[in-house]
Amino acid sequence: MGEWVSQWDAFYRLCDRYDQELLCGKQDMQLNDYERLTYLSFAFGYIEVLQELLERYPDLTEESLTRFDCMMEVQREYPDDMQEVALGETYEQWIQDFLNRMPEEKRACFRKWLEETS
16 A cells, blocks of 8 residues: 655655755745745645645745736736736746656656646
8 A cells, every 4th residue: 555645745855956945944035936836736726735734834925926916016007918928938938847856766747747737
């Protein structure tokens, strides 16, 4: 019978050393890292990790929500602005970078999963 692994442990094992240090608190979590890790945990279905990050970093959660609200306000005022396209490109880059840095034996499985769920 296989060993049960928490979502946190599973996500942690997919991360590179820098992200592991962020998740363990060995590096200070900055807003850009926080937004990237919350997005990745959501995109890959690690909802427990997302919830943990939201709870661990309430100040960054608030700052991120404020920034998102500002971006949405700009989008409402200037609907032709390319900000939404740029944000989508950022998200795609985060995913590709994450995939490229994860252990090779996991990479193909996650790429296939992303193709099937997209």
